[in-house]
Amino acid sequence: xxxxxxxxxxxxxxxxxxxxxxxxxxxxxxxxxxxxxxxxxxxxxxxxxxxxxxxxxxxxxxxxxxxxxxxxxxxxxxxxxxxxxxxxxxxxxxxxxxxxxxxxxxxxxxxxxxxxxxxxxxxxxxxxxxxxxxxxxxxxxxxxxxxxxxxxxxxxxxxxxxxxxxxxxxxxxxxxxxxxxxxxxxxxxxxxxxxxxxxxxxxxxxxxxxxxxxxxxxxxxxxxxxxxxxxxxxxxxxxxxxxxxxxxxxxxxxxxxxxxxxxxxxxxxxxxxxxxxxxxxxxxxxxxxxxxxxxxxxxxxxxxxxxxxxxxxxxxxxxxxxxxxxxxxxxxxxxxxxxxxxxxxxxxxxxxxxxxxxxxxxxxxxxxxxxxxxxxxxxxxxxxxxxxxxxxxxxxxxxxxxxxxxxxxxxxxxxxxxxxxxxxxxxxxxxxxxxxxxxxxxxxxxxxxxxx
Amino acid sequence: xxxxxxxxxxxxxxxxxxxxxxxxxxxxxxxxxxxxxxxxxxxxxxxxxxxxxxxxxxxxxxxxxxxxxxxxxxxxxxxxxxxxxxxxxxxxxxxxxxxxxxxxxxxxxxxxxxxxxxxxxxxxxxxxxxxxxxxxxxxxxxxxxxxxxxxxxxxxxxxxxxxxxxxxxxxxxxxxxxxxxxxxxxxxxxxxxxxxxxxxxxxxxxxxxxxxxxxxxxxxxxxxxxxxxxxxxxxxxxxxxxxxxxxxxxxxxxxxxxxxxxxxxxxxxxxxxxxxxxxxxxxxxxxxxxxxxxxxxxxxxxxxxxxxxxxxxxxxxxxxxxxxxxxxxxxxxxxxxxxxxxxxxxxxxxxxxxxxxxxxxxxxxxxxxxxxxxxxxxxxxxxxxxxxxxxxxxxxxxxxxxxxxxxxxxxxxxxxxxxxxxxxxxxxxxxxxxxxxxxxxxxxxxx
Numbered sequence: 001x002x003x004x005x006x007x008x009x010x011x012x013x014x015x016x017x018x019x020x021x022x023x024x025x026x027x028x029x030x031x032x033x034x035x036x037x038x039x040x041x042x043x044x045x046x047x048x049x050x051x052x053x054x055x056x057x058x059x060x061x062x063x064x065x066x067x068x069x070x071x072x073x074x075x076x077x078x079x080x081x082x083x084x085x086x087x088x089x090x091x092x093x094x095x096x097x098x099x100x101x102x103x104x105x106x107x108x109x110x111x112x113x114x115x116x117x118x119x120x121x122x123x124x125x126x127x128x129x130x131x132x133x134x135x136x137x138x139x140x141x142x143x144x145x146x147x148x149x150x151x152x153x154x155x156x157x158x159x160x161x162x163x164x165x166x167x168x169x170x171x172x173x174x175x176x177x178x179x180x181x182x183x184x185x186x187x188x189x190x191x192x193x194x195x196x197x198x199x200x201x202x203x204x205x206x207x208x209x210x211x212x213x214x215x216x217x218x219x220x221x222x223x224x225x226x227x228x229x230x231x232x233x234x235x236x237x238x239x240x241x242x243x244x245x246x247x248x249x250x251x252x253x254x255x256x257x258x259x260x261x262x263x264x265x266x267x268x269x270x271x272x273x274x275x276x277x278x279x280x281x282x283x284x285x286x287x288x289x290x291x292x293x294x295x296x297x298x299x300x301x302x303x304x305x306x307x308x309x310x311x312x313x314x315x316x317x318x319x320x321x322x323x324x325x326x327x328x329x330x331x332x333x334x335x336x337x338x339x340x341x342x343x344x345x346x347x348x349x350x351x352x353x354x355x356x357x358x359x360x361x362x363x364x365x366x367x368x369x370x371x372x373x374x375x376x377x378x379x380x381x382x383x384x385x386x387x388x389x390x391x392x393x394x395x396x397x398x399x400x401x402x403x404x405x406x407x408x409x410x411x412x413x414x415x416x417x418x419x420x421x422x423x424x425x426x427x428x429x430x431x432x433x434x435x436x437x438x439x440x441x442x443x444x445x446x447x448x449x450x451x452x
Numbered sequence: 453x454x455x456x457x458x459x460x461x462x463x464x465x466x467x468x469x470x471x472x473x474x475x476x477x478x479x480x481x482x483x484x485x486x487x488x489x490x491x492x493x494x495x496x497x498x499x500x501x502x503x504x505x506x507x508x509x510x511x512x513x514x515x516x517x518x519x520x521x522x523x524x525x526x527x528x529x530x531x532x533x534x535x536x537x538x539x540x541x542x543x544x545x546x547x548x549x550x551x552x553x554x555x556x557x558x559x560x561x562x563x564x565x566x567x568x569x570x571x572x573x574x575x576x577x578x579x580x581x582x583x584x585x586x587x588x589x590x591x592x593x594x595x596x597x598x599x600x601x602x603x604x605x606x607x608x609x610x611x612x613x614x615x616x617x618x619x620x621x622x623x624x625x626x627x628x629x630x631x632x633x634x635x636x637x638x639x640x641x642x643x644x645x646x647x648x649x650x651x652x653x654x655x656x657x658x659x660x661x662x663x664x665x666x667x668x669x670x671x672x673x674x675x676x677x678x679x680x681x682x683x684x685x686x687x688x689x690x691x692x693x694x695x696x697x698x699x700x701x702x703x704x705x706x707x708x709x710x711x712x713x714x715x716x717x718x719x720x721x722x723x724x725x726x727x728x729x730x731x732x733x734x735x736x737x738x739x740x741x742x743x744x745x746x747x748x749x750x751x752x753x754x755x756x757x758x759x760x761x762x763x764x765x766x767x768x769x770x771x772x773x774x775x776x777x778x779x780x781x782x783x784x785x786x787x788x789x790x791x792x793x794x795x796x797x798x799x800x801x802x803x804x805x806x807x808x809x810x811x812x813x814x815x816x817x818x819x820x821x822x823x824x825x826x827x828x829x830x831x832x833x834x835x836x837x838x839x840x841x842x843x844x845x846x847x848x849x850x851x852x853x854x855x856x857x858x859x860x861x862x863x864x865x866x867x868x869x870x871x872x873x874x875x876x877x878x879x880x881x882x883x884x885x886x887x888x889x890x891x892x893x894x895x896x897x898x899x
Contacts, residue, residue, distance in 0.1 A: 005541050005544070005545065027521060027523055028497055028519075028521050029521070029537065029541060030518075030519065030520045030521045030534045030535070030537040030538035030541065031492065031518045031519075031520070031537060031538030031539065031540065031541030031542040031545075032518070032521075032541055032545075033500070033516050033517070033518050033519075033542075034497055034501070034519070034521070035501065036497055036501060037497060037498040037501040037502060038496045038497045038498025038499075038501070039496075039498075040496075040498055041498050041501070041502070056466065059557070060474065060557045060589070060590040060591040061467060061470050061472050061473070061474055061590055061594070062473065062474030062476070062477075062499065062502070062557070062590040063498070063502070064467060064470055065470045065472065065473045065474060066473075066502035066503070066505070066506055067502075068469060068470070068837070069840075083468060083469060083818065084467075084468070084469050084470060085466055085467070085468055086466060086467040086470060087466055087467075088464065088466060088467040088470070089591050090464075090591050090592070091589075091591050091592045093591070094557075094561055094589075094591050100463055101463050101464065101466075104463045104465075104466075105465070105466035108465065108466065109466060109468075123557075124495070124496055124522075124527075124556070124557055124558040124561075125557045125558060125561045125591075127527075128527065128558070128561050128562060129561065155495075155496030155497070155498045155499070155522075155558070156495075156496045156521075156522035156523060156524060156526070156527050156558060157524055158524075159497075373514060373516055374516075374545055374546075374664075374666060377664035378664070380664075381663065381664060392505055392508055392509055393501070393504055393505050393508060395508065395512075396508055396512060396513055396514040396515075397514060397664070399512075399660075400513075400514060400658075400660065400661045400664065400665075401661070401663075401664060402660065440660070441660050442660055442661060442662035443660070443661055443662050443663060443664075445662075446662050446663070
């Protein structure tokens with residue numbers, strides 16, 4: 001068994017063999033080479049897809065450089081979110097304060113790009129140098145007559161999850177404004193879908209067919225005016241629950257909107273998501289349409305999946321993703337392909353999430369919170385895994401070990417949500433696992449005892 | 453009087469699609485170029501992760517960079533404890549021969565005394581793993597500064613003064629792993645013993661493995677860094693390396709150093725190989741005079757595609773300087789030369805090579821785009837971030853430098869020497885022809 005960093009001993013759990021409580025929701029231990037980013041990253045990824053807002057990063061250049069055009073979040077209209085704006089603080093600003101620079105940047109950018117709102121992200125040093133960004137935001141907001149919203153996302157003030165929370169707080173300040181424009185009777189908000197490779201559009205089409213309107217998608221293909229009327233929807237449907245359940249809770253408290261947590265990945269979770277929304281409205285017509293939709297789509301994709309399954313059955317997988325809801329769906333989706341999950345982990349899972357993972361995973365599956373390259377590579381080698389599902393940071397681990405890889409992170413270029421997404425996912429897995437290249441990998445040859 | 457006051461009060465514009473990266477990225481790259489070295493950033497977790505993610509996309513290799521992962525209390529009371537824990541864990545798990553610490557805006561702003569922390573750590577832990585420390589606040593300097601300062605810090609910490617030895621140093625700016633391999637090949641062909649530092653030619657463009665390696669193999673040996681100060685000569689390539697920064701000046705630590713620009717284009721390559729001949733006392737191997745002659749031949753072959761083409765060169769100062777020289781050699785007119793760094797000396801050199809160019813220092817891509825509209829530019833040469841220009845101006849982009857996130861083979865782009873120049877020349881000619889071919893009825897099917 002691997003020799004873990006002492007402080008991480010209770011973050012690695014062998015299912016149905018260990019009996020302690022998995023530790024989670026804690027800061028990464030220093031020197032562990034965590035795959036997590038920081039508070040700023042959490043806020044940035046959640047708010048990023050809002051396409052008609054100005055996203056201004058208040059700090060030195062790094063945070064802006066690394067997040068320019070970073071997500072594959074598509075927009076059907078404006079694309080202001082794909083620009084990277086930064087106050088670009090220099091030494092003098094650190095000494096004398098950056099408020100003036102922030103004010104000037106906001107005024108000039110709002111005049112140039114005419115956004116519907118502006119988000120101002122605080123980075124690490126902003127709090128330390130004492131900038132009162134709330135005051136600057138209030139001033140610019142009144143001068144320019146658009147919402148100018150501070151996002152308190154100093155990198156060190158917690159984990160990525162705290163960044164999600166700061167983003168939710170920022171979004172919450174935009175709700176409750178539009179009580180005029182029409183909102184249909186059967187209407188929902190989609191929370192936590194970011195329209196990666198157009199996934200929100202796929203999901204929206206399902207709801208449309210079911211007879212349900214989407215008031216606002218937070219934040220995929222997001223628009224400020226839609227968020228302003230989001231409080232008038234009947235239900236919040238939360239995907240990627242780690243990032244946006246907090247907003248759903250705030251909206252429930254203030255506007256009385258109930259929420260459900262769903263996933264649009266994989267057959268069961270997706271079908272259940274649609275049925276659950278249909279049941280919420282509890283009208284025969286909606287339920288009938290939903291059954292028809294699910295039945296039709298399933299029978300369309302099922303033969304495809306069987307085809308892939310015949311090639312993939314018996315292969316072993318490791319999953320390491322940001323949010324644990326995605327991990328649940330992936331464990332189930334892999335089961336449809338006859339694949340066994342040997343390792344599963346997330347950056348931001350909660351105690352409840354890990355309890356659920358324990359429930360759905362087999363005996364012996366390694367469940368891990370906030371892992372790192374040394375642990376992950378060790379588990380992959382120890383378990384003889386054939387496929388790793390993760391993001392770009394995990395990719396080289398898979399390829400160096402001569403195993404297949406599926407990118408399920410926010411930079412993906414192919415939609416993996418929805419029924420067609422399930423087929424795409426299967427094809428992604430299939431086309432990597434079945435590639436003829438592995439036989440040349442020294443690690444692969446070693447695994448096969450030199451015979452390939 | 454009033455006008456003067458206004459000038460003083462002028463506040464810099466915000467950065468829009470920046471042309472710079474932060475200093476810790478440069479330092480981390482240098483640390484990855486030392487054998488069995490692990491970089492450790494003293495700051496927030498995000499700094500390490502973002503830089504890792506950025507480098508992995510380009511190099512397609514594992515890039516482990518540890519973090520001391522500041523908490524709120526560390527930001528208030530100092531990061532000593534976090535740094536000590538990080539050193540404990542990173543030394544325990546990676547068993548490195550060297551830990552390279554780079555600071556961040558956060559630890560610099562609160563004024564952490566990292567040298568003191570390291571001293572305390574060594575006393576407390578009895579660790580014999582050497583630790584290098586380089587100050588890299590991202591509000592002062594950019595990635596090329598972090599790179600240079602890390603090179604200087606490593607030499608200062610590791611290298612010992614000794615009697616002069618029969619070898620040379622080659623210190624390159626931030627170039628590709630393929631370029632580093634080429635530099636080693638040149639030294640080998642000159643039959644000269646050379647220390648190449650840093651050398652991430654294997655660590656950031658490695659082979660397929662049989663089992664997972666904690667730290668990618670390759671890199672300059674510590675024993676080689678230790679002897680840098682006793683070389684008979686040092687060849688330092690890249691204008692950013694000649695500036696002095698937070699770690700002092702490279703020339704103070706190198707014996708008999710020749711500072712020059714990256715060898716791209718015939719003139720700069722001749723200067724570079726000339727310096728090699730002088731430093732080694734040996735003649736240019738025939739292989740390279742042949743490469744030079746073939747390059748000259750292709751200048752003739754391709755000149756019509758280049759003449760008076762108007763180019764935007766954007767990216768790291770080291771590349772922009774040398775590309776400006778090369779482009780001018782082949783008849784292309786650099787009309788905009790933009791860098792993210794603020795180096796008046798580099799701007800001067802660019803102006804000398806490309807007198808018609810608008811030289812934009814400390815610039816960003818959106819400002820370049822504003823400027824370029826209406827200038828009838830024909831092509832962009834720069835990193836893949838230049839795609840923003842290329843797409844908006846509907847002109848081709850020739851990808852060079854770092855980062856190249858949207859193409860394959862970024863680690864293997866050749867820039868340096870007659871060979872690298874040849875490769876860039878071919879790519880430029882082909883980009884121009886492809887653009888014509890795609891937008892013309894003539895076909896360009898037989899040239």
